[in-house]
Amino acid sequence: MDIIEKLKEKHYIVIGGIFGLIVFIMLLYNVFKPKPDLVMETTQNSTTYSTVSSSEQMSDEMYVDIKGAVVKPGIYKVNATMRVLTVVEMAGGFLPEADDRQVNLSERVSDQMVIYIPKEGEELAEVTPSKNASSKDETTNTLVNLNTATIEELKTLNGxxxxxAENILRYREEKGSFKSIEELKEVDGIGEKTFEQLKSSITV
Incomplete structure (x- = not known):
């Protein structure tokens, strides 16, 4: 019986030692292990920031062409926050003969923009395509269309x-739409002289 009791006692000691070792290892692991959630979050935030930054840089990447009285004319990479003055500085600044009074240095740059710095005494033509196009549209809208005009609209024409007006409408009904404004001369009562007065005011 003493032998059995001693064996049981040794068995418990071994089991207790193993359990104690496991607890000790777990404690060490908890103390020294990395924090996965924190690392993952930090890595994810870093990756996200890097991706957004790269995307924004690509969307803001533009090129402008600066010419005229600057030290280094050429094509420069810019972004949407820059002004014309910044591009001038990138090009080495103005030449002594530059006339910067004709240039809007505070204008924000845009992709494929051409910046021209004139010299003293050089006239810089101001051409605004959008404004010209708008003026052209307005002019077209003031013309009387022979194919759609009412009798009242026709009567607004000089002469x-x-x-x-009734003859024009009758001709349009019988012959179909006008193919050209010159066809108006075939309408009864519209001669060469009258047509010359009207041609700048009509369209088809």
Whole structure:
């Protein structure tokens, strides 16, 4: 019986030692292990920031061409926050003969923009395509369309009264739409002289 009791006692000691070792290892692991959630979050934030930064840089990447009285004319990479003055500085600044009064240095740059710095005494033509296009559209809208105009609209034309307006409408009904404004001369009562007065005011 003593032998059995001693064996049981040794067995418990071994089991207790193993359990104690496991607890000790777990404690060490908890103390020294990396914090996965924190590392993952930091890595994810870093990756996200890097991706957004790269995307924004690509969207803001533009090129402008600066010419004229600057030290180093050429094409420069810019972004949407820059002004014309910044591009001038990138090009080495103005030449002594530059006339910067004709240039809007505070204008924000845009992709494929051409910046021209004139010299003293050089006239810089101001051409605004969008404004010209708008003016052209406005001019077109003021013309009287022979194919769609009402009798009242036709009567607004110089030299066209009630009778001539009715003749134009009758011709349009019988012959179909006008193919050109010159065809107006075939309408009764519209001669060469009247047509010359009207041609700048009509369209088809």
């Amino acid at each position: 066209v009264g009630e009778k001539k």
